[in-house]
Amino acid sequence: MHILLTRPLEDCSEMILKFKSLGHQVSHLPLLVVEKVNYDSVNFPSFGGIIFTSANAIKFLDLKGIDKKILCFCVGEATEKTARNNGFQNVIAAEGNVENLKELILQNFDKKDGSLIYISGETVSTDLDQQLLKVGYNVKRIVNYRTSHNKNFNEEFVKELKLKMPDIVYVYSQNSAASFLNYIKLQQLESLWMNTNLMCIGEKTSSILNEIKWKKIFLFNPGEEEFLLYKI
Template sequence: MNHPAPPRILVTRSEPGASETAQRLEALGYAPIVEPLFAIAPIDIVLPAFDALAFTSANGVRRLAALSPRRDVPVFCVGARTADTARAAGFSHVSSADGDVSALGDLILKQLPVGARLLHAGNEESRGDLSGRLAATGIAVQFMALFRAEPVATPGPELARHLRGEPAFAAVLIHSPRAASILAGMIAATANPSPIDAAAISPTAAAPLTGLASRIAIAPAPNEDAILSVLSDLVSG
C-alpha cells in the first residue's frame, strides 16, 4: 500500500532556529525544506553598564552571551523559546512574558526595580520596539543592535523552483517580519509564481505578504507551538 508523501514545508528562519524548527516538523510528519531567507551577522560593539537585560529574540540572547560573561542580572524575555535560550546560555534569573513586546513591557514594569539600567539587546530592526513601549512610563531603556539580519542574495533551489511556477512545497513558515519582507520582494519580482500559502507567527510577520500570498494563517500567539498549530489547519484545509 502506497502512503501519501508528507507535506513539504519551507522553513525561512535563520540558523540555528531553522534546524530546530525542521526537527519539530519532522516529528509532526512533515518534510521540511530548510532555506533561510537571511543570515545573522554580528555587529562588533562595546556594551554599556547594565543591571538588567531585555530580549525580543533568541538571537539577541546568543549574541549578548558571546559579548559579556555576566549571567547574574535579571533577564526579561518576550517568549518561552527566548527564555529557554537565555537559561541555556547560563542566565539564572529569567522571566518570560509569553507574549509580544507589549506583554514584555508589562512584565518589566511589574518586576524591574526603580532606577535599574535596562539594556535591550536586539537587531537593527527591533530598535524602538521596547523603548517606545516603556518611554511613556518613565523607564529608560538603552537599546543596542548586536546583530543584523542580512538577506540572501538569491532564493534557495526549492523556493526558486516554486517561484518559477513549479510547485515545490505545500506551505511556508514565517517567523519574522524580516523573512516576510524578503519573501514578499521575491514574489513581487516574479512573473508567474506558484501560489504560496503561509503560516505566520504574528500579524506583523504576516503583513508584508498581504496581497501576495494566496492564503495566510496567523498564529493566535507569537510562539512556535501556535504557528505549527495553524500550519496543520492550513495544510489540511
Template sequence: MHILLTRPLEDCSELIIRFKKLGHIVSHMPLLKIEKKNYDDSFLNNSRGIIFTSANAIKFLDIKNIDKNIKCFCVGLQTEKKAKSIGFQNIICAEGNVRNLKELIMQNFETHEGNLVYVSGEIISMDLDLQLINEGYSIKRVVNYQTKHNNNFQEKFVNELKKNIPDIVFIYSQNSALSFLKFIKFNHSETQWMDTNLMCIGEKTSSILNEIKWKKIFLFNPGEEEFLLYKI
C-alpha cells in the same frame, strides 16, 4: 503536508526534526543572514536587568562581564532557552509577544530598581525601549546584530519549490516578509501560492504579504507552530 521554514537553520533545526517525525515534508529557505555588529558594552555592566526579544541578541552578546543573576526578560521560549544555555539564572519569559513582555517587565521590575538594557538587532517590531522610557524607566538599547536579505538560493532548490509549492509557510518578522515577497516577485510566482496557508508573527508582518493571494493567513507566536498544523 509540505511545510516551508524560513529562519536560519540553528533557529529551526528542532522544528524541522519534529515536523519530519510527524510525517511532513519540510523545506528550509533562510530568508535572512544574521551578522554581528560592534557595540558599546559599557551600559551592560551597570544594569540591573536585561531584555531580549531575539535569541540572536544573546548569540552575539559578550557575556563575560555580565552578572548572570540579574533579572533577564525574554520574549519567548526559544529566547529563554538560549538565555539559560549561557548561564542566566533569573529569567522571566513572555509568550512570544513584545506587548506581553512589556507588561511582564512593568510587573516584575520597579522603575527605582536601576538601569535596564535592551539588547536587540537593528530592526525591531516595537520600540520597547521608548515605551518603557515613557513609563519612567531608565533603559538603554544596545544593537549588537544586523540582518540582511539572503539572495543566494540554489537554482535547483527554487525549481523544486516551484514544482511543489508548500501547503504552509512560516514567516517570523517584517524583514523576513519583505525578503519573501522579493523572492516571490523575482521568480514570478505570484499566482502559485493560492493553496498555501501563510503563518505570520503579527499583523504588520502579514500585511507586507497581503498583495499575494493566499489560501488563509494565520497569526501566531513562536512555540505555536505545531499547534497551528491542526487548524489547517
C-alpha cells in the same frame, strides 16, 4: 504535509527535525542573513535587569562580565531557552510578543531597582525602549546584530518548489516578509500560493504579503508552530 520554514538554519534546525519526525516534508528557505555588529563596552553591573527580544541578541553578546543572576526578560520561549542555555538563572519570559513582554517588565521590575539594558538587532518591529522611557524607566539600548536579505538562492530549489508547493509557510518578521515578497516576485511565483496557508507573527508582517493570494492567513506566536498544523 509540505512545510516551508524561512528562518536561518540555526534558528529552525530543531523544528525541521521535529516536523520530519511527525512525517511531514520540510523545505528550508532562509530569507535573512544575520551578522554581528560591534558595540561599545558595557558596564553590566550598573544595570538591574536585561531585556532580550531575540535569541540572536544573546548569541552575539559578549557574556563575560555579566552576572547571570541578573533579572532577565525574554520575549518568548526560544529566547528564554537560549538565555538559560547561556547560564542566565533569573529569567522571565513573555508569550512571544513585545506587548506581553512590556507588561511583564512593568509588573516585575520597579523603576527604583535601577536601569535596564535592552540588547537587540538593528531593526525592531516595536520600539520597546522608547515605550519604557515614556513611562519613566531608565533604559539603554545596545544593538549587537543586524539582518540583511539573503540573495544567494539555489535555482534547483525553485524548480522543486514549483513541482510541489508548500501547504504551510512560516514567516517571522516584517523584514522576512519583505524579503519573501521580493523572492516571490523575482522568481515569478506570484500565482502559485492559493493552496498555501501563510503563518505570520503579527498583522504588520502579514500585511506585507497581502498582495499574494493565500489559502488562509494565520497569526501566531513563536512556540505555536506545531499547534498550527492542527488548525488547518
